Amino acid sequence: GAGVSQTPSNKVTEKGKYVELRCDPISGHTALYWYRQSLGQGPEFLIYFQGTGAADDSGLPNDRFFAVRPEGSVSTLKIQRTERGDSAVYLCASSYLQGTGELFFGEGSRLTVL
């Protein structure tokens, strides 16, 4: 597709469950980023990949959060033992190269933990 694609667009789960959020970046973009956005706040950095490797995962809040990008394209953000405080919109973005310019964002995955 032409843009960054994220699935699911909405996810409602119960406290303690495991969730996976998927991101399909723009073809040819080597850098992929995950951000989390709570209501009324700016995007909060979680992790970014340059190719297949996580170049910086310093934004992951704790070890319940993990992300992979095994083939350097699609990425999955995994959240274990979800908590109500994990509720937010999870935004994925990609860019041609890290640090060179515009991030192209997906529409986000809205996660609600009951």
Add this chain to the structure above:
Amino acid sequence: GENVEQHPSTLSVQEGDSAVIKCTYSDSASNYFPWYKQELGKRPQLIIDIRSNVGEKKDQRIAVTLNKTAKHFSLHITETQPEDSAVYFCAVLPEGYALNFGKGTSLLVTP
């Protein structure tokens, strides 16, 4: 990480007036300063950006100014229109890291 402060958090202007949003940052090694616009329920989209070797950049009604010495940069929107109403985020790219965003400014342009 990089500390990005954005002001004001809300801004209301009359159609045709100018709007100014300011951001400050802490890491003097930062070299890229974009502004994103996010309409309600939509994704953030880049509207203008500036790099550290330039002091000002303009694109039609939108301009960004950068003061590297003082570590602040501003977004200027002239002749505002109702469709400019949205949340605007500044961001800073520390060298070797990912973009850090400000908390956002909710701009309302009233007819």
